[in-house]
Amino acid sequence: MSLTKLILRFAAPIPKIESFDRFLFIGPHPDDIEIGAGATAAKLAAAGKKVCFLICTDGRYGEGNVPQTGDALAQLRREEAIAAAASLGITDVRFLNLSDGGFYSPEELASGIAQIIGDFQPDVVLAPDPCVATEGHTDHLNVGNAVRKLACFANYPGIMQKYGAKAAKLKAVAFFMTAKPNQYVKTTGFVQKQLSALFDCHLSQFPAGDDTGKMIAQYLKLRARDFGLRSLKGQAEGFRVLGMLHMHCMPESES
Numbered sequence: 424m425s426l427t428k429l430i431l432r433f434a435a436p437i438p439k440i441e442s443f444d445r446f447l448f449i450g451p452h453p454d455d456i457e458i459g460a461g462a463t464a465a466k467l468a469a470a471g472k473k474v475c476f477l478i479c480t481d482g483r484y485g486e487g488n489v490p491q492t493g494d495a496l497a498q499l500r501r502e503e504a505i506a507a508a509a510s511l512g513i514t515d516v517r518f519l520n521l522s523d524g525g526f527y528s529p530e531e532l533a534s535g536i537a538q539i540i541g542d543f544q545p546d547v548v549l550a551p552d553p554c555v556a557t558e559g560h561t562d563h564l565n566v567g568n569a570v571r572k573l574a575c576f577a578n579y580p581g582i583m584q585k586y587g588a589k590a591a592k593l594k595a596v597a598f599f600m601t602a603k604p605n606q607y608v609k610t611t612g613f614v615q616k617q618l619s620a621l622f623d624c625h626l627s628q629f630p631a632g633d634d635t636g637k638m639i640a641q642y643l644k645l646r647a648r649d650f651g652l653r654s655l656k657g658q659a660e661g662f663r664v665l666g667m668l669h670m671h672c673m674p675e676s677e678s
Contacts, residue, residue, distance in 0.1 A: 438595040443546035445473045451562035453504035459599035461617035462610035468512030475515040480523035507624035525561035541589030552598035597662040604661025607654035
């Protein structure tokens with residue numbers, strides 16, 4: 424470890440996610456928050472924290488398991504997302520209603536996210552990590568990059584006004600679905616809630632007995648155990664967390 428990185432760890436420590444009160448989870452698709460951080464969301468809600476879900480695209484092209492297509496499928500996936508969030512203890516669920524597959528402009532996406540940040544006033548924004556070498560889904564990359572940009576600008580009223588949004592006193596951004604976690608949240612007792620939200624509610628994506636669903640369930644259980652072993656926390660979810668100081672001109676903040 425370099426001397427600069429070592430000093431930075433003490434001078435500007437990574438913010439502790441669970442020390443804050445207001446959390447905005449942003450998912451590219453209706454099931455991504457549950458997959459990436461569902462157990463953490465359930466834990467925060469159970470602790471009385473204010474939790475909001477923002478789902479950016481409507482999932483209209485996630486077809487194949489149900490007869491519905493187009494607008495009908497988008498409506499079904501919206502209903503599933505609301506039910507899944509409720510099963511985790513979250514009732515504040517918001518939608519940008521953009522089309523999945525990247526059929527929207529970056530400006531449209533950024534403005535929509537910025538306006539929810541300004542309205543909800545989160546302490547922490549959580550989203551998929553856009554810096555994963557193997558990630559190829561346009562919506563995941565677009566949402567992660569929009570959040571990364573807005574996290575830097577959220578505190579600036581003049582810039583946020585350009586997005587039609589209010590400024591927000593953001594404290595940290597936490598990327599899930601990351602290859603470089605630098606913080607772990609203990610989720611023992613909440614993993615089953617995560618699995619139930621996915622496989623009891625998102626049935627258009629994961630019908631009963633679906634092989635893909637079985638594989639994802641096993642992956643999530645394994646990931647919870649792996650992160651738990653790394654952090655000595657039993658079961659856990661991992662995040663790449665950055666404070667506002669770490670997101671500009673400080674490459675040593677990289678894990």
